[in-house]
Amino acid sequence: MILKRVVVTGLGATSPVGGDVPSTWAALLAGISGVRRLTEDWADDLPARIAGRVAVEPTEVIERVKARRLDRSAQFALVAALEAWGDSGLAEEAPDAERVGVAIASGIGGVTTLLSNYDNLLEKGPRRVSPLAVPMLMPNSPAAHVGLTVGAKAGVHTPVSACASGNEAIAHGIDMIRLGRADVVVVGGTEAAIHPLPMAAFANMMALSRRNEEPERASRPWDRDRDGFVLGEGAAALVIESADHARARGARVYAEVAGAGITADSHDIAQPEPEGRGATRAMQRALREADLAAADIVHINAHATSTPQGDVAECLAITQALGGETDHVVVTSTKSMTGHLLGAAGALESVATVLALQNRVAPPTINLETPDAELTLDVATEQRKLPDGDIAALNNSFGFGGHNVAIAFRSA
Amino acid sequence: MASTEEIRSGLADIVNEVAGIPADDVQLDKSFTDDLDVDSLSMVEVVVAAEEQFGVKIPDDEVKNLKTVGDAVAFIENASAA
Numbered sequence: 001m002i003l004k005r006v007v008v009t010g011l012g013a014t015s016p017v018g019g020d021v022p023s024t025w026a027a028l029l030a031g032i033s034g035v036r037r038l039t040e041d042w043a044d045d046l047p048a049r050i051a052g053r054v055a056v057e058p059t060e061v062i063e064r065v066k067a068r069r070l071d072r073s074a075q076f077a078l079v080a081a082l083e084a085w086g087d088s089g090l091a092e093e094a095p096d097a098e099r100v101g102v103a104i105a106s107g108i109g110g111v112t113t114l115l116s117n118y119d120n121l122l123e124k125g126p127r128r129v130s131p132l133a134v135p136m137l138m139p140n141s142p143a144a145h146v147g148l149t150v151g152a153k154a155g156v157h158t159p160v161s162a163c164a165s166g167n168e169a170i171a172h173g174i175d176m177i178r179l180g181r182a183d184v185v186v187v188g189g190t191e192a193a194i195h196p197l198p199m200a201a202f203a204n205m206m207a208l209s210r211r212n213e214e215p216e217r218a219s220r221p222w223d224r225d226r227d228g229f230v231l232g233e234g235a236a237a238l239v240i241e242s243a244d245h246a247r248a249r250g251a252r253v254y255a256e257v258a259g260a261g262i263t264a265d266s267h268d269i270a271q272p273e274p275e276g277r278g279a280t281r282a283m284q285r286a287l288r289e290a291d292l293a294a295a296d297i298v299h300i301n302a303h304a305t306s307t308p309q310g311d312v313a314e315c316l317a318i319t320q321a322l323g324g325e326t327d328h329v330v331v332t333s334t335k336s337m338t339g340h341l342l343g344a345a346g347a348l349e350s351v352a353t354v355l356a357l358q359n360r361v362a363p364p365t366i367n368l369e370t371p372d373a374e375l376t377l378d379v380a381t382e383q384r385k386l387p388d389g390d391i392a393a394l395n396n397s398f399g400f401g402g403h404n405v406a407i408a409f410r411s412a
Numbered sequence: 413m414a415s416t417e418e419i420r421s422g423l424a425d426i427v428n429e430v431a432g433i434p435a436d437d438v439q440l441d442k443s444f445t446d447d448l449d450v451d452s453l454s455m456v457e458v459v460v461a462a463e464e465q466f467g468v469k470i471p472d473d474e475v476k477n478l479k480t481v482g483d484a485v486a487f488i489e490n491a492s493a494a
Binding site: 063064065068127128130131132 | 430431432453457460463
């Protein structure tokens with residue numbers, strides 16, 4: 001079967017290292033960490049008191065009355081989607097709304113709205129629960145608001161698969177275009193879970209880094225002294241469209257989003273499968289769908305969150321997926337700088353992967369000072385040039401529940 | 413007890429906060445829905461904030477009768493006097 005080609009024509013992001021794509025990309029190339037000590041009083045009692053807050057508060061971009069009706073996760077999504085939509089040129093072109101879709105993921109949904117309204121309920125009574133609480137906290141709220149903003153009528157979706165959600169949204173968008181349900185889809189992910197409850201929960205799972213005195217050095221994928229991930233927040237969005245649609249309107253093409261591979265471990269609700277078999281199959285499926293060979297892959301933006309188990313399992317999976325042909329692959333984990341954006345991670349890292357292909361440069365993995373003995377891959381510790389000519393890259397995301405989603409991109 | 417103007421002015425600030433309407437536009441003869449574009453969910457937020465600020469109770473059944481800013485101010489005045 002010949003699959004319709006799908007291309008990336010717009011990018012947007014708001015992240016711990018920048019309030020938009022240019023500033024985020026510049027910070028990633030420069031190896032700048034967005035992780036900071038949390039200054040809120042509630043953080044004092046937590047075992048992990050560091051996080052990657054967004055570099056620019058969304059209320060500096062979205063007007064006040066609109067912002068107060070949006071959960072923080074929806075605010076982020078809107079900022080990222082508006083940038084991507086404008087960047088694609090579609091904001092001025094008024095495309096056929098019935099051919100425009102949205103797939104914006106979230107891992108956790110409107111958790112801060114839920115919990116602040118619960119606080120109101122307990123402290124002040126039911127009368128003080130916001131009438132907007134449900135449309136704000138529902139996980140599809142960011143996607144719905146993006147849909148309202150771009151006027152999407154083809155279908156608005158919210159894939160939820162924990163930390164694989166952002167990539168799953170991209171996969172869903174590809175499918176919508178290939179199945180003929182849409183010509184253009186705004187895809188991406190958002191997360192706003194820096195709140196004491198999720199942070200206590202992650203810490204109690206022993207999943208978070210407790211390097212509280214050195215926030216910028218806490219996220220250290222594949223380093224021997226890594227001790228967990230750092231929670232990040234933000235959103236990223238990509239405008240993807242059929243290559244025919246992009247060509248017809250003369251759009252600038254960043255890269256081709258060539259294929260997706262989705263698998264499940266069926267192993268454990270939280271632990272990665274130690275042999276990385278599910279992750280291996282996800283990458284293999286993405287390569288097959290994209291009609292790419294292992295030799296075509298020059299760059300991988302790894303999931304690598306800086307947890308002891310996950311980073312080495314992924315290392316094994318990458319080696320297996322490429323049949324041992326990893327010498328020519330520059331691997332990186334931008335989470336070393338942004339922290340882990342959960343349901344937004346796949347989207348933000350896809351933006352980084354697309355820009356790496358376009359600019360022929362891989363961003364570094366910072367804090368990799370003493371490589372884990374099981375690290376057998378070529379991980380960039382500073383900016384690395386990527387080859388000229390036709391090149392391709394993978395972006396991996398894996399989530400609690402055993403979800404594995406790999407996206408394959410090809411240079412334009 | 414607050415004067416009519418004090419209540420109107422306090423209500424105007426609430427409507428501004430909730431719906432972004434300039435406070436000066438929130439005058440006694442203005443209809444919440446027709447003139448100020450305050451939708452039903454925003455009206456619930458306005459009512460709850462007004463209850464807290466003026467220390468009154470505005471029953472849900474009463475809210476539909478508060479068509480204009482003047483209606484709301486009169487209700488709050490009466491409720492405070494009671």
